[in-house]
Amino acid sequence: MKPFTELNGRVAPLDRANVDTDAIIPKQFLKSIKRSGFGPNLFDEWRYTDHGEPGQDCANRPKNPDFVLNQPRYEGAQILLTRDNFGCGSSREHAPWALEDYGFRVLIGPSFADIFFNNCFKNGLLPIVLPGPEIDELFQQCEATDGYRLKVDLAAQTITRPDGKTIAFDVDPFRKECLLNGWDDIGLTLRHADKIRAFEEKRRVDHPYYFVA
Amino acid sequence: MEAQTLYEKLWSSHVVHQEADGTALIYIDRHLIHEVTSPQAFEGLKLAGRKPWRVSSIVATADHNTPTDHWERGILDPVSRQQVETLDANIREVGALAYFPFRDARQGIVHVIGPENGATLPGMTVVCGDSHTSTHGAFACLAHGMGTSEVEHVLATQCLLQKRSKTMLVRVDGELGRGVSAKDIALAIIGRIGTAGGTGYAIEFGGSAIRALSMEGRMTICNMAIEAGARAGLVAVDQTTIDYLRDKPLAPKGEAWDQAVDYWRTLKTDDGAKFDKTVELDAAQIQPQVTWGTSPEMVETVSGRVPDPAGIGDPVRREGIERALKYMGLAPNTPISEIPVDQVFIGSCTNSRIEDLREAASVAKGRSKAPSVKRVLVVPGSGLVKRQAEAEGLHEVFLAAGFEWREPGCSMCLAMNADRLEPGEHCASTSNRNFEGRQGAGGRTHLVSPAMAAAAAVTGHFIDVRELA
Numbered sequence A: 001m002k003p004f005t006e007l008n009g010r011v012a013p014l015d016r017a018n019v020d021t022d023a024i025i026p027k028q029f030l031k032s033i034k035r036s037g038f039g040p041n042l043f044d045e046w047r048y049t050d051h052g053e054p055g056q057d058c059a060n061r062p063k064n065p066d067f068v069l070n071q072p073r074y075e076g077a078q079i080l081l082t083r084d085n086f087g088c089g090s091s092r093e094h095a096p097w098a099l100e101d102y103g104f105r106v107l108i109g110p111s112f113a114d115i116f117f118n119n120c121f122k123n124g125l126l127p128i129v130l131p132g133p134e135i136d137e138l139f140q141q142c143e144a145t146d147g148y149r150l151k152v153d154l155a156a157q158t159i160t161r162p163d164g165k166t167i168a169f170d171v172d173p174f175r176k177e178c179l180l181n182g183w184d185d186i187g188l189t190l191r192h193a194d195k196i197r198a199f200e201e202k203r204r205v206d207h208p209y210y211f212v213a
Numbered sequence B: 001m002e003a004q005t006l007y008e009k010l011w012s013s014h015v016v017h018q019e020a021d022g023t024a025l026i027y028i029d030r031h032l033i034h035e036v037t038s039p040q041a042f043e044g045l046k047l048a049g050r051k052p053w054r055v056s057s058i059v060a061t062a063d064h065n066t067p068t069d070h071w072e073r074g075i076l077d078p079v080s081r082q083q084v085e086t087l088d089a090n091i092r093e094v095g096a097l098a099y100f101p102f103r104d105a106r107q108g109i110v111h112v113i114g115p116e117n118g119a120t121l122p123g124m125t126v127v128c129g130d131s132h133t134s135t136h137g138a139f140a141c142l143a144h145g146m147g148t149s150e151v152e153h154v155l156a157t158q159c160l161l162q163k164r165s166k167t168m169l170v171r172v173d174g175e176l177g178r179g180v181s182a183k184d185i186a187l188a189i190i191g192r193i194g195t196a197g198g199t200g201y202a203i204e205f206g207g208s209a210i211r212a213l214s215m216e217g218r219m220t221i222c223n224m225a226i227e228a229g230a231r232a233g234l235v236a237v238d239q240t241t242i243d244y245l246r247d248k249p250l251a252p253k254g255e256a257w258d259q260a261v262d263y264w265r266t267l268k269t270d271d272g273a274k275f276d277k278t279v280e281l282d283a284a285q286i287q288p289q290v291t292w293g294t295s296p297e298m299v300e301t302v303s304g305r306v307p308d309p310a311g312i313g314d315p316v317r318r319e320g321i322e323r324a325l326k327y328m329g330l331a332p333n334t335p336i337s338e339i340p341v342d343q344v345f346i347g348s349c350t351n352s353r354i355e356d357l358r359e360a361a362s363v364a365k366g367r368s369k370a371p372s373v374k375r376v377l378v379v380p381g382s383g384l385v386k387r388q389a390e391a392e393g394l395h396e397v398f399l400a401a402g403f404e405w406r407e408p409g410c411s412m413c414l415a416m417n418a419d420r421l422e423p424g425e426h427c428a429s430t431s432n433r434n435f436e437g438r439q440g441a442g443g444r445t446h447l448v449s450p451a452m453a454a455a456a457a458v459t460g461h462f463i464d465v466r467e468l469a
Helices: A026-029 A095-103 A114-123 A133-146 A173-181 A185-190 A193-207 B006-010 B038-049 B078-094 B111-116 B131-139 B148-155 B183-195 B213-227 B239-245 B254-264 B315-326 B354-364 B381-389 B396-398 B452-459
Strands: A007-013 A077-082 A106-109 A124-127 A149-152 A158-159 A166-168 B015-020 B024-027 B028-035 B058-061 B097-100 B124-130 B142-145 B159-160 B166-173 B202-208 B233-234 B277-282 B289-291 B299-300 B342-346 B377-378 B426-429 B444-447
Touching: A007 A133, A026 A095, A026 B078, A077 A149, A095 A114, A106 A133, A106 A149, A114 A124, A114 B148, A158 B024, A173 B131, A173 B315, A185 B148, A185 B159, A185 B396, A193 B015, B006 B142, B006 B202, B028 B148, B038 B078, B038 B148, B058 B078, B058 B111, B078 B166, B097 B354, B111 B124, B111 B131, B111 B213, B111 B381, B131 B213, B131 B233, B142 B233, B148 B159, B183 B213, B183 B277, B183 B289, B183 B299, B183 B396, B183 B452, B202 B213, B213 B233, B213 B239, B213 B354, B239 B254, B342 B354, B342 B452, B354 B381, B354 B396, B354 B452, B377 B396, B381 B396, B426 B452
Parallel strands: A007 A077, A077 A106, A106 A124, B028 B058, B028 B124, B058 B097, B124 B142, B166 B202, B166 B277, B202 B233, B342 B377, B342 B426, B426 B444
Antiparallel strands: A007 A149, A149 A158, A158 A166, B015 B024, B024 B159, B289 B299, B289 B444
16 A cells, blocks of 8 residues: 655545545446546546546546536645545445545545545545534635645644644544555454464354354 | 443454554454455455455355346446456355355345345354445344455455444334335434434444334345444344244254354343443334435435425535535425426345335235336345245236336446436435435436335325325
């Protein structure tokens, strides 16, 4: 996994609640058997005015000028500002894959759906939860200021606004360490292979009916 | 010993290792696999030179991409076909306890085939790269969805990295009214707590109304726990659970069955155990539900009206309602019963089991599809459900009413196959998500129970099913 340490990046504001993973990456793109290449179809139904299908060249598709990511001032954004319950619905990891492939590394919102939140950490994406009033201020500043940027420091667990205000955020220590180092979860878990084996053997004895082969 | 909730019992019986911050390695008993979220996991495993830890934990099927008609033609969409063939090849290579490929007699929606084959058992941890894995919690197992990285993690290690959830009890007491079903309970709960109300929680459903439900009804409710934001839903073991599992193909037999049942009977919340949150509903007050918007929490009773955003103070909520009404093509204050229906979908991991089909058939019997309704799809959840329904003659009721009787699969719940809505069409659907574009780009989904879907099919609009009886 790509490590995440710090970022000074442009911010795009997506001002709607309950953005579901069907909206982030529509189902027709889930037919791919690859992990990459989902960026051009991120928010496909909102971003383009035609209907998208897998394998299409998106460069010449008609764009919806009202959709926030199509506005030139948010071009190249790496930080997405969101509202409540972002990433709800389907567990498709294609959603963080699409966000990451588009160029996002940080998501900031008042709440995220559980499975999506978890999937982000597996892909070098940092979802940050802040209280509602902080989010409201960030939306106001972002919409009022062309080229609005934030500095995110994972080690220090801080976001620094252009006006100098620093906002602290929480992150699970284990997830933080994995993200800072870009560690592969599976490699970490397999360090405990003996413990897993011992647990499994005991379970096989106590509950043999779960081990039909 | 301290009184424990069911969730706490399931959690503590699966912890292999715990980090200082509470992140735990949880042992996985059952790994369900389908074609959409697994190819990258198998590829990752192979690239890293790893082997699956315990192949006998795997039960797999193809469901999302498979067509629901003309099976003799195979899968026409080459991209869908490639994904299904990739699953075939992966399972052929690594093996599985059971595999139900496309066109197998027991193929079906992964959350239907697990329980009906006895692959889902009380006390297990059950995971799948699919958010509706919460369905299996109806059997008092800790069951939830995950992403593809975690599918690979479970394949390689037989474990998942997890943090313990908070616990919520949703207690539904009293007797359900005539024509009101598990789906209406689920939608009423979501209407009450919202789509993020269960975020961070495992929800246990309890109370006399839940106890009175069949396993099919309990699965419908646990299935929708994720729509309330909770990864996992749970119902305690009782005689209904045990009676359902007896003689299922993969369920234990003989002495092993007796030993299992002794353990399973302990899988309930102890008296005096504390939940982090409790929500109570009176079953007698629950009316047939219909969603009007683009989130399952945008729900009303069938006798209600679409809301008027003008009365909403919170700007994010107001704009959300305005956007939903625009997408749905609905004016504020429209009576729910005046919304016309273009298509009807009876199926999905929420409502495609035998009891659901019986409920729909009881309404369809002796009636016909309204002329204004273009199509009514009835898609059984599995080959076994299909054959059971045909043995009961339900398919003849549907066909006589002008409904289409299809082959099993996920179908128009997410429209990855050819079954989908046209832009602007309204659909009465027994599925679980009314998100924008979910059933086809521009399609407008209204979530309802099987009986309410059948009632909409024969009248052409939403109607309280009790008026038809």
